[in-house]
Amino acid sequence: MQLNQVIIAHKAGDSLSKSWAEKCARQLESRNCRVLMGPSGPQDNPYPVFLASSTQPIDMALVLGGDGTALSAARNLAADRIPILAVNVGGNLGFLTESFDVFKDSEKVWDRLASDLYAIQRRMMLQAQVFEGNSSNLDPVSDRFFALNEICVKPASADRMITSILEMEIDGEVVDQYQGDGLIIATPTGSTAYTVAANGPIVHDGMQAITVTPICPMSLSSRPIVLPAGSVVSIWPLADYELNTKLWTDSVLGTSIWPGQRVDVRMAEYRAKFIILRENYSYYQTLREKLQWAGARIRYSNNHRDN
Missing domain, CATH: 2.60.200.30 (Probable inorganic polyphosphate/atp-NAD kinase; domain 2)
Incomplete structure (x- = not known):
């Protein structure tokens, strides 16, 4: 992936996601990347301005927040087929976002993206x-x-x-x-x-x-x-x-x-594109963790699995 022009949207009213957005903007600009940055929330939709003001193709959208911030990005960017890297910074459940643990060394994330060391998940809309x-x-x-x-x-x-x-x-x-x-x-x-x-x-x-x-x-x-x-x-x-x-x-x-x-x-005639950084991504693990599936109150060992 080329990183020539990138959108950074942070959760409106959240100081943590805003500070990380500013940090990421500085890092990307030091790599000669043009950054379009702004808040995203119920009263803030920066994407029409971003899309109208872009002078070259937008390579990626970095979305820092929770599921609501990621949903807004998908609604506004899917038609332009812009991949979204959504990171749970200041969010709650985080069903659609990458864990902050895989993102906190953000300089390595830019290296991974530039080396195409990621996956794309396409979601129906x-x-x-x-x-x-x-x-x-x-x-x-x-x-x-x-x-x-x-x-x-x-x-x-x-x-x-x-x-x-x-x-x-x-x-x-x-x-x-x-x-x-x-x-x-x-x-x-x-x-x-x-x-x-x-x-x-x-x-x-x-x-x-x-x-x-x-x-x-x-x-x-x-x-x-x-x-x-x-x-x-x-x-x-x-x-x-x-x-x-x-x-x-x-x-x-x-x-x-x-x-x-x-x-x-x-x-819809197009799908949202989400960047996956986790190497061990599992849909079922996401269900277990986010929905807190506990199963039976009494846990039985499965000794047959290793036979």
């Missing part, structure tokens, strides 16, 4: 658009919204909890109507995020699939479903008299959805 009327109308009334974890359709109100009534079509066929707190349409990456909290399935992030999980449905028959990645999931808000239905992307508000409109969710 989703895109959503709002349309008027049935599936024969293909003229969108909104921008495209992208998500690495999930697209969520659920109401939002400042003064009370709203129950939503949503109808779901898959590839133009009505599948079910859901009454409850909303629907989560997730990628395999997002299956260990909001989806798993709503009792949805965990799907290996090496797969291409779409999961649909009801949030607190008012029917025991409303169950999660796993779909082929080529499916188009259409969501219609019904009986929304107070116009509270919203489209959320990776927990960030996208737009409002009115009755008579539908949201079409499908696999």
